Amino acid sequence: MAGKQSHVVIFPFPLQGHMKPLLCLAELLCHAGLHVTYVNTHQNHKRLANPQALSTHFPTLHFESISDGLPDDHPRALNSELLIAFKTSIRPHFRELLKTISLKAESNDALVPPPSCIMADGLVTFAFDVAEELGLPILSYNVPCPGYLWTCLCLPKLIEDGQLPFQDDDMTVEITGVPGMEGLLYRQDLPGFCLVKQADHPVLQFFMNETQILKRASALILDTVYELDAPLLSHMGLIFPKIYTLGPLHALLNSQIGDVSRGLASHGSLWKSDLNYMTWLDSQSSRSVIYVSFGTFVQLTRAQVTEFWYGLVNSGHPFLWARN
Template structure:
């Protein structure tokens, strides 16, 4: 009976790096027989790659979209305008959608069962208010890594202890009071908003309010492997009644649905992939290519772009570099020697299906901004990384990759072409064996977690059982 089927509404923060993992989770829940309504903004839903194919393969997956109140040509970057739109436009539309879904479910010919719960992106804090108002159970999914979330949960204590804001500009000072981080944290490992001069700075307060809001959820869902983050998860467990670690989510989905996932590889993508990049990779030697991508949010100055470009060309290794159309501020001209070097052994592309590229036998390393999605994808693919952190959880991820797990190298914020060249040669040359040994160990741990008997596989089953125990009518 439809009434006995669980119905979950999933609402991601409206950026690609948040949409893709939550869509993976939606597919996993549908594969288990749950009904899922996935909510996007109109703007993002129009850009979503082939949602019809997903709905065809997962008959209980349905898409809804709501207005974000922004003009069509708005860039929709992670900034104040998007955050304001969440409160002023998206919040009331999402509230009305929840009420509409509930009313439809009560009719005799309802296409969907009654609503069981909401799974919201942790950044969509207004969803907690609506869930409490409408008396709907709510679970929180967090895109950033667990260590970042735990660090942000500790921010009020760091302020009370006088460690924040920083009294000076020495970034090497050790931070105490964040337990479970497998070694000391330093100021340079904390997110950029910790470098503000006042404790009441809006950016710092936003991070505090966002993380404290998570404690209102009935359960916390994290895209991580329990064994990788057990040290900090044991501390977080004292705050949260239920924590489900399901990472790497894309690998868990692949393990559940097998070869079908290859035909749906672009799911969650808002950017069109270059179809010719795989042909170029096919022409390269095994493990010879350094793949470069800074995700969907990071921007470069012209000076930074030139340093990276010279470092890549001068390294002597083949490279594939994702350069989004909006990645650089202002116009730029490319020196002739870079054009020649790129033509000889480089491939510049607007966007790619990253999972597919990282899995290609020609790719031997990943120069990354250290976003959590990219880091997990690199771990699953068994590739060492060069980390260039920029914002949010990138700094803690880069520290963990390079110092704790020892599966990559960390590039200083002030990127220098000689340093970039040296790091590429280290990562791709004869000395890579030591790093690769650590990568293989971490990669196996991640891949083992998503198969039957693994921690993420077991946690998914427990999450599904928990959702099925929630029966709700507004």
Template sequence: MLVTSMEKSQSHVVIFPFPLQGHIKPLLCLAELLCHAGLHVTFVNTRHNHNRLANLRALSAHFPTLHFESILDGLPDDHPRTLGSELLIALKTSIKPHFKELLQSSLKANSVALPPPTCIITDGLVTFAFDVAEELGLPVLSYNVPYARYMWTCLCLPNLIEQGQLPFPGDDMNVEITGVPGMEGLLRRVDLPGFCRVKESSHPGLQFAIHEAQTQKRASALILDTIYELDASCLSHMANMFPKIYTLGPLHSLLHSQIGDVSRSLASHGGLWKGDPNCMTWLDSQPTKSVLYVSFGTLVTLTRTQIIEFWYGLVNSGHPFLWVVQSDITSGIGEDPIPMELEIGTKERGYIVNWVSQEEVLAHKSMGGFLTHSGWNSTLESIVAGIPMICWPNLGDHYIISRTVCEKWKIGLRLKENCDRKDIETMIRMLMEFKRGEIQSSMDSISKVARDSVTNGGSSNHNLQMLIQDIGNMHARPQ
């Protein structure tokens, strides 16, 4: 059934991201896409994150049907709010009742400007929203930030336990995992997330991961920030578990395809830190495809030894580098003085910055490679920009992403976990010099698939139109 513009204008989607940077930005992209199509969207953040969001005025001006609400998370103002037990507890104890109260108020409201909620799109990690939605009789769509292959692996964990592949019998971490359909010949024990490396299947961490993954099956639909053509082998199996799956990736590229150059002025939307504009001037001074961009995201922490080893590897490689370090680099290495050769090498060909607009940086003509933690947002942004990667995975879905990037798509190189300065230098030279043409050729092919997916007739563009249509039908369906 076709949905009219009137029915779209009466549709109201409430979106609630997990309260971390890497979850807020893609869901805000999705919110903007839905508003651009004529739907009302209420984007709910914790008060702490709402107060830090960049470009709120510009977003509200460009998307008049985008509304922002904030709720308390119950944590002290000075709490770091990193991914951990305190934040997860806050979701259940403090954030859940505030979110439910907000929805109940919205359902009771009788406003022409903002109709009652039609459905909830919740971050897959915010599983309490499933309970709230079901209590209030609202359809819930689950958006999952982690990579689709990771989510599918988590859904297969009960089967791996039943088959005796978990917990690991033996210590060889290179043994192939065979119980995840669609990933034959790719997945090894070492590629599984940390909660799989336990001795007992009853371990709370493993059981928590299983429960969270199984909860997703209660969703009316699943939304994934991936490209269908790249993950079809897994998605075909996942389709048996969910009523509908919408692959909309790369979301930031899909947004640009819909609103054009306006998206560039909003490139920092969803950011909780202010980028350094001076790094772009520095990039302008560098030769084409000469710079290695280095960023390990917002959750990975480095020890003093790791910082020094990466720093030496970068300087010794001889290539220009732009390195994102969120706090003062000297505080990251303690009170010991920085070796003079590092200071000199950085002044000659490096630039260290607290934060950047990553999309803008990766799209710069001087960019030649990306040393990354293999977070999915960063990986997608690198693919769209056509920038080959050095992968240094650390947690969660990073290991599966790294394995896919390096072994399946051949668009990156894997840096071992316990690497030293020589390993880092060698890998940089491999990416930027010796294997540059080979890896860039593979990247050009994968990048084209991603970019084509968001154009007219592309899979992600088509799925976006289907999602908009289906949300409109939720409102239009007779009661």
């Protein structure tokens, strides 16, 4: 994928925590001279704060949107139903978009080359079928930490060994059979879909099968530093032909384009950004602020939120809590 004729099509899962890092990676690729088409759903593309500003700063960054195949009044709440619906309903729209982009690139006055490869979020597994159908290599970008992904890849072995499903409610039992995580992994650390009582439960099977699809990737991209996860990455390297560690992406982008990256970040947000907190942060001493963010997936009860709140207040340290 060398030279200006390279064109990467990026498709994030349509959640803020997945869209932002892949948009950051898109900007890095554009800065390196590649063309990038960033694909979004119609609903989320309308909510982007200022994609025009991003395209102005990165002339080779192009935005496209497609239907997610769901009715307008669908709540689009994050659950297994949404994941299954997303997988089945959006695939034909993505395939047609890629064909359209390729046809446009064939014209004599085309400014954008045809797609060279697809870079898909780890939850956008239907892109593997589309990429293989069109003869394009596919790279899988995964938002969760390597430990989460590696554990999910080992789920068939845990079922085979009888460690899943759990035979009792003791969540302090150590999980063995995940190479590189000996003495570190316990039942309480496993994803929520591992709490089901039957090994053939459709939700467990869905997530397990989706993770196995990632093995078909030409390369795996992880937002981490190699030295932090070297033991796990050595095992994962036996499965994936290539693994690239590119974290932290926001720091990498800042090192490439400077402080302007801070201002550009808000343009790719689904919510209007209130940057007043920056003034407060600048008034705090270096390395003194606790930053808290549980992301989009975690659902906290009122009691849990209150408990965290008391803990933060009683810590005596200033803190910044980001909540969606």
